[in-house]
Amino acid sequence: MKEFAYQRATAVHDALSAVAADTGARYLGGGTNLVDLMKNGVEEPTRLVDVRRLPLDGVRDAPDGGLVIGATTTNSDAAAHPEVRRRFPALSQAVLAGASGQLRNMATVGGNLLQRTRCGYFTDLSRPCNKRVPGSGCAAITGAHHNHAVLGHSEHCAATHPSDMAVALAAFDAVVRYQTLDGAGEIPLSRFYPPVGDRPDRETALPPGALITAVVLPGAAVSPRSRYRKVRERASYAFATVSVAAALDIHDGIVTHARIALGGVASHPWRAEAAEAGLRGTRPTAERLRICAEEALSDAKPLRDNAYKVTLARNLIQAVLSELTGTEMDR
Template sequence: MREFGYQRVFDVPGAVALLGAEPDAHFLGGGTNLVDLMKAGVERPALLIDVRELPLGRIEVTPDGGLHIGATVTNSDLAAHPEVRRRYPALAQAVLAGASGQLRNMATVGGNLLQRTRCGYYADLTKPCNKRVPGSGCPAIGGEHRNAAILGASGQCVAVHPSDMGVALAAFDAVVTYETADGPGELPFAEFYLPVGDSPHLETALPAGALITGITLPPAPVAAHSRYRKVRERASYAFAIGSVAAALDVRDGVVREVRLAFGAVASRPWRAREAERVLTGGPADAAAFAAAADAELAAAEALPHNGYKVTLMRNLVVAELTELTELAEEAAR
């Protein structure tokens, strides 16, 4: 690890100004991803700007009934917050499904959004990687790709986004707020992550020099009836090989509203809008759930060793929506 500077900041304008004065600087939240990448030599910032003391550590109910989550809220505090658990239970479950308790105590909401892929080739400086060195190639396509993307990938990169939290945020139409030298701004979550295309090294639509200040969740009554389900290769903490965030409003056996998002299948949390379209207004049964999953996964392009994800995601959708339907029926009795 090369030498680097360290400076703690206490106000948002000061943090933004400091980054503007040192372009080769990085904001530091919990450091649960960045520090590992620095140790591996993948990230080599000249300066770390510690943002943990910024006044961005609160979770507040918005006037319209949504939630605003500050960027320095820890994952543990997010998952434990009573309004998160009541209004958006899938979000709390997704956060608890990620990492270990020790890591959740350190990791921040803003940092979670910006964590880098856990693709082994990205973290290995002896291998080429288009995400790390544009134009160098993607060895995962012809190499180890069991956990690679099946949706929205390209010939330049098949890495998946590792966030559990992001999957729930995608389902609930979150909005990312940020600050730049020119003032505040916001990005709908659907536009926050860029398609991988021919430039996998460009991951978000954040303007240069931007500091994430929080996430706003709009009011969504259906979100109170939501679940997050994650499949991983070991029972202790591990990154997903497939996950689903789902919310469902069923009345008289008919789907009135549904939200679906997939994790570990694309370079970004994947909102399953085609599946939502197929389900809305139709029957709430296993056959309909399977048909909706098939409609979404029709665009899947599997590599030789990750085709299992198509079946896995289909089964996850059916299981999760069936559970939510049964819970709705019990509540109606």
């Protein structure tokens, strides 16, 4: 690890000014991703600006009936908050599935959204990686890629986004608030992660130097009928092979609103909009759920060794929707 300066910010403006004055500076929250990458030599910041002491933590009610979760709130506190568990249970379930208790106690909500989209080649400095060194190539495309993306990838990168929390937030139409020296702004999570394209090193739509201040869950997305399910290669702390966050509103046996987001299949949380549209206004029979699951993966383009993810994702979507609707799956 190379030498770096450390600075503890006591005000948001101080943090923004410190990063603006040093092009190699990075914000430090819990450090559960950044510090690991520094140890591997992938990240080499010249300065760490610690934002944990800023008054940006806590969960509070939003005027529209939703919730505002401060950026420095720990993952553990967000998952355990009674209003998160009551109004957005899939979010609590996703956070608890995301990592070990020790990591959840350190990691922050803002930092979770900013963790690097990565695969094993990203941390292997001996192999090409367009995310680490733009233009160097993607070793995963022809290499080991059984756990890589099947949706939205390109020849330049097929890594999947690691956040469980972000998948649930995507299903709830969350909005990311941020601050810059020029003022405050916000980005819907649906636009927060840009497409891979030919610049996979560009991972968010945040302006340069921006500091995430909060995540907003809108009142219109409140859905006690929601679930998060994750399939992984081992029972303990591991990234998702495939995950599903789903939230439904059902009245008189008819689905009036549906939100479905997938994890482990793309470079960002993937909204299954075709499946949502196919479910709205229908009675959730086993056949209807099967068709929706098929539609969710209709654009999948698996690589040589990860076509199994398409089948796995379809089955998981159908299982989650069956649980939410009380519909028995076809055998």
